[in-house]
Amino acid sequence: MKPLLISLGINEQGYSVVLEEADMVPTMVLVADGSRDAHRKEALRDLADAVAERGEAPVLTAFGTRAELQATVEAVDGPLVAVPAFLAGGDMASAQLFAELNIADRFDACATAPLGAVxxxxxxxxxxxxxxxxxxxxxxxxxxxxxxxxxxxxxxxxxxxxxxxxxxxxxxxxxxxxxxxxxxxxxxxxxxxxxxxxxxxxxxxxxxxxxxxxxxxxxxxxTAPLGPSPVVIDTLLAQHRAAKARLAA
CATH class of the missing domain: 3.40.50.1400 (Rossmann fold)
Structure with a gap:
């Protein structure tokens, strides 16, 4: 179900209300465990900043505990896509945190899979x-x-x-x-x-x-870690676009 925009038009009889469908860009919620050390949490924020700088979607971070993740998700007004800020098989603590995310009762939310053998x-x-x-x-x-x-x-x-x-x-x-x-x-x-x-x-x-x-x-x-290299940012945003299409269907 798409949200509606309410606009006012003027005709000979006066004002009329027009309802129009609006394509809202879902908020990207980047999720990872950030509780282990301050250096890692700072690096996760750098990754989020690099994604946000592309300007394709609003970006929020959930780099903390299960309660902090759930609070972040529940505070989002409008559609959202939860995106893992970790690799499949690359971060056990973050994978466990992501698995505990509860968005099953939201029709306007979905989650993507972590980046893997791409x-x-x-x-x-x-x-x-x-x-x-x-x-x-x-x-x-x-x-x-x-x-x-x-x-x-x-x-x-x-x-x-x-x-x-x-x-x-x-x-x-x-x-x-x-x-x-x-x-x-x-x-x-x-x-x-x-x-x-x-x-x-x-x-x-x-x-x-x-x-x-x-x-x-x-x-x-x-080797140095893979993010926030352009190919990682591109792939995260591609996942977000695919999830946006699913939500709009």
Whole structure:
């Protein structure tokens, strides 16, 4: 159901009221867990600012607790699209927070899926590897943070396969928290298999304490996070446009 604009027209008999359908741009609510460290929260705000600067949609942030997320959503007057500010399999805490979002009773709201095994995103990850000093023949570890669901791990596996094809090198998956092998174990495995140089490809959007941990494991290089690069902003906005079309149908 589209909202209506009320306008006044003038005819010979006086004023008349005209009702017109209006295409409202849904508010984009960017969602991520921002409770772990101040550096990460600042990086998330930088990502939100980069999205807002495009001017395609109003942008609100929900980078906090479950209660803060729900309060932000409930305060939005009009349609909204909840958009994950994290990668599929890249941020377990944020994925759990997003899963708790309750918008089922709103006809004017929907949520998008987190960015995952998208060719343009993987291509950007290759660019990050090269910028960090990766050379042809180096081993690569994809550092992920998948949650308990199988979908996230499948996405990470797909990213690793795509990345391996692009760099023509073996890619091991290493996990930051809940799963094995750890990133450190994956780096060690590649070195035991003859790769003296091993690069870590960081499957995350923003800086934070997890990235500091990766830099301490002794890999040859560690990539910078993927956001707020133009391809990430483009893809987030493309998701928003697709969700807007669904709400308008």
């Amino acid at each position: 060719p343009s995103i993987v291509a950007k990850l290759v660019g990050r590897l090269r910028a960090a000093g990766w050379r042809s023949g180096d081993g690569v570890v994809l550092a992920a943070d998948a949650g308990p669901g199988n979908d996230d791990r499948r996405q990470v596996t797909d990213v690793a396969r795509m990345l391996s094809r692009r760099v023509q090198a073996p890619v091991q998956i290493g996990y930051l928290n809940a799963w094995a092998p750890s990133v450190s174990d994956a780096v060690d495995r590649l070195r035991r298999n003859g790769h003296q140089r091993v690069a870590v490809a960081t499957w995350q959007l923003v800086e934070g304490a997890d990235l500091d941990r990766l830099r301490d494991i002794g890999a040859t290089s560690v």
